[in-house]
Amino acid sequence: MFDEAVIIVGAGVSGLSTAYALLKRGYRNVHIFDKRDYVHLGYNYFKGCDSPSSDMNKIFRAAYGEQTHYQKMSLDSRKIFLEWNQRIKDCDFEGGQPIYFNSGNVHLTSHHTLPPFEQLTLQNMSSSQAICVSDVDATERARAIGQPASSVDPFEMKRRGKHLQGVLDTTGGMIVADKACRWVLHLCRTEFAASFHTHFGPWQGAIDHLLVDYVKGTIEKKCMGIKTRDGQLHVANLTITACGPWTTEVVPEAAEKVEATGGTVALMKITDPKALEKYSEEKFPTWTFDVREKGIGGLYGFPVRNGFMKIGYRGLKWTNPTKMLNSKVKTAFSDDPEENVPLFGLKLIKQFIKEHIPEVKKLDKTRLCWYSDSEDNDFLISYCPFYANRSLFTIAGDSGHAFMMFGSIGDVIADIIEETNENAFLKELFSWQRKREPLNAINKGVDDPRALCNQLMATESDWVVRETCKL
Incomplete structure (x- = not known):
């Protein structure tokens, strides 16, 4: 399992935190793709990076009313942010200033x-x-x-x-958003240089479409990887989409959820x-x-x-x-x-x-x-039920939460991917199959005010x- 290729589409908070968590667990063939060349553009909006992660700053809070599960995730993340602050200072990363x-x-x-x-x-x-x-x-x-x-x-x-x-x-x-992304990308590239592979840029990093094959003798389809805009095919047993607001462009089935x-x-x-x-x-x-x-x-x-x-x-x-x-x-x-x-x-x-x-x-x-x-302001972190053999995993619906949980969300995602007994409550809360009263009206089209x-x-x-x- 650990040597099999894992593809992550999207190198924002969700993609980076997932990559780092999987690498720490021993995965040795992690490939991350993004249409923006973040290595050179540095997650800087003024240089053309327009993902929600590409920003000067984001709010950090643990105040979540009755949603104590998010409160705990934020407080767990805060501990990691404090550790990262110290590590950044110790190694003088980009001048040593905190994130x-x-x-x-x-x-x-x-x-x-x-x-x-x-x-x-x-x-x-x-x-x-x-x-x-x-x-x-x-x-x-x-x-x-x-x-x-x-x-x-x-x-x-x-x-x-x-x-x-x-x-x-x-x-x-406050979190210094662009620097926080650069820091976690730096950790992935330096601590796991042999296992972590970046594919960034408008051709080699941009997804054209998912590769799909149909399970023999059935109408079930399996995700086999992705094709990028440069025409290259990238095959993997597991493809993870962490595309933020671009999710439905990559996984149209997600339009019912986000x-x-x-x-x-x-x-x-x-x-x-x-x-x-x-x-x-x-x-x-x-x-x-x-x-x-x-x-x-x-x-x-x-x-x-x-x-x-x-x-x-x-x-x-x-x-x-x-x-x-x-x-x-x-x-x-x-x-x-x-x-x-x-x-x-x-x-x-x-x-x-x-x-x-x-x-x-x-x-x-x-x-x-x-x-x-x-539609309910909760994450969508789940295997996509429209693809067989647990071949496609989707992370979306962050609804503005994700940056606060940058330090902790990766392990939650990895637990759900590996189907461990950890975070069973969150697995159900973030599942594709959940049924709850919607808080947001979505998919209203041009009639939406x-x-x-x-x-x-x-x-x-x-x-x-x-x-x-x-x-």
Whole structure:
């Protein structure tokens, strides 16, 4: 088993974590494919990498309300991130700076009482891990465990006489996304050089289609590997798709379970020295605002990274239905490129900035960040039942979870692949055959009000936040 070829399609968080976990378990013939040449492009969005893993930063949190299984996975991952921070420092990888900043993740709400999710978070995390920000001693408690004072009230709402309510996850903070991917790719290539094989680039790394053979005497089909766009055939007993929002382009059967959805992202260049200090990675938390409020909520943001502050909107998850796909990824680097974002979400971002971040006068860049959403917000980590002999395994439906669990998700995936007795609950939770009440309406086509074809798209003229600023 360990010498047989394993193909992984997709070198983002899911693909890399799976590869690393399998390599650590003794697999000696692991091949990973991706259409982006990450070795040279470094998971840098500005260089043309448009996967959800190719980003400056991602939120880390363990606050998951009643979903204590995700809480545990995040806390397990956090231990690995702390170990990686030390290893990166010790070997001076890319200057030795950390990939995980524990500056807190604060969930702010416009409600005067805590929403149910935050109440359950307080119940299921310890008093040192989760703090209600409206408590009179919240700042004192946060400081006592090493959190920056701003983590409780990052936008100085109390000082400005505004309502402050929410929960601070003191285990939370920020992950340097692109560097984290480069680090795990580095581990795979250096620790398992003879067993790990990369196939990156628009021809040798891009999948054209799955290789399929039919089981003799039956109508069952088996996945035999993949064909890449350079015409080469790559044969394996096990093919793993970790394609994120491109999943249904590779495995059309997955359209019944997952859908590509895009979130609005805005970047603002910060140059003022005082603002750079105030919003620095060490002193400023990641944050969300009314993140579970549909439509008008769903904002999230970050400290400054490489001179840019990033704010996103996921209150409505945009789709791009086509004749062939329920929703197709559309970015500035697609064959049919999209440079702009829906005006609706951008207006909400600008409104929040205008009220709470006085240093920002205008936006400097916008983009769509695409994810793989499942109908119930849980992962799809399962053998595909449409392919015989356990020949095709699918990882999708990360719904924004995956980066927080970068350190732990690989072992969960490997346990499900190997069908061990470990993580039996998660195997069922993430299975293809699960039947649960859907939380997301997927596959609504062009009639979906979230479809990009039904949106008024913003332009650069909409980037002004304060009218005194000129583009």
